[in-house]
Amino acid sequence: xxxxxxxxxxxxxxxxxxxxxxxxxxxxxxxxxxxxxxxxxxxxxxxxxxxxxxxxxxxxxxxxxxxxxxxxxxxxxxxxxxxxxxxxxxxxxxxxxxxxxxxxxxxxxxxxxxxxxxxxxxxxxxxxxxxxxxxxxxxxxxxxxxxxxxxxxxxxxxxxxxxxxxxxxxxxxxxxxxxxxxxxxxxxxxxxxxxxxxxxxxxxxxxxxxxxxxxxxxxxxxxxxxxxxxxxxxxxxxxxxxxxxxxxxxxxxxxxxxxxxxxxxxxxxxxxxxxxxxxxxxxxxxxxxxxxxxxxxx
Numbered sequence: 001x002x003x004x005x006x007x008x009x010x011x012x013x014x015x016x017x018x019x020x021x022x023x024x025x026x027x028x029x030x031x032x033x034x035x036x037x038x039x040x041x042x043x044x045x046x047x048x049x050x051x052x053x054x055x056x057x058x059x060x061x062x063x064x065x066x067x068x069x070x071x072x073x074x075x076x077x078x079x080x081x082x083x084x085x086x087x088x089x090x091x092x093x094x095x096x097x098x099x100x101x102x103x104x105x106x107x108x109x110x111x112x113x114x115x116x117x118x119x120x121x122x123x124x125x126x127x128x129x130x131x132x133x134x135x136x137x138x139x140x141x142x143x144x145x146x147x148x149x150x151x152x153x154x155x156x157x158x159x160x161x162x163x164x165x166x167x168x169x170x171x172x173x174x175x176x177x178x179x180x181x182x183x184x185x186x187x188x189x190x191x192x193x194x195x196x197x198x199x200x201x202x203x204x205x206x207x208x209x210x211x212x213x214x215x216x217x218x219x220x221x222x223x224x225x226x227x228x229x230x231x232x233x234x235x236x237x238x239x240x241x242x243x244x245x246x247x248x249x250x251x252x253x254x255x256x257x258x259x260x261x262x263x264x265x266x267x268x269x270x271x272x273x274x275x276x277x278x279x280x281x282x283x284x285x286x287x288x289x290x291x292x293x294x295x296x297x298x
Contacts, residue, residue, distance in 0.1 A: 121290075136261060184199060
């Protein structure tokens, strides 16, 4: 990985070595001879192609796609070809795009270019889908103080990338792992015997603790125990409004469970601080992006 690309990934809040491992694993899935491209083009053919948006959305994952193209010519299988794939990005992650907008241009040996195509698109379309869905939620609550926040409902191995895409779409991240913050859920309360008992057991200096509450009585108990962050689970708009009144700014409030894009504004107007939306990462539809070959020669 070159220093410029490593800098891009770090600037995006991503671990370059971790992303490199993901890219190499993904490329390995297409390992071996390309029995379509190689007989048609051979090893001397070069070409240029654009990645183009087919529908409106928000882009995320361009540095990852760039790394795919940089990595495919570095594997032993392509060392005999010589020459690198050169990538020029045309927009930045987080940009809104329209159909026909060129996201990046790639040029170089044609066989590795085409081998990298699907892997690069797999990352880019998925992450852009996450960013696009997040932006829809962020726009829906734009004139309130609330912000949309993700969860740990992520695809295994892709958490860091998906949470990056959420940031590109205007959302904010919840905890990355179980070690980052405590979240006392219903099973914890059941095992401990009460909200107060669970909160007392978990609380430690410097540890952010959030308590999930299903009822207003639990909200009162959590506040009395000293909770500074409360998750309002599957509450109605009326119940959330009352929870905001009860809290009087003493704790951050996060709405969760059963939220819909159509109802997002009404929830945000209750005065909660966050809307937790697992769908941002577990149900985002891929953004339609294609690779168009512009030139091919020997």
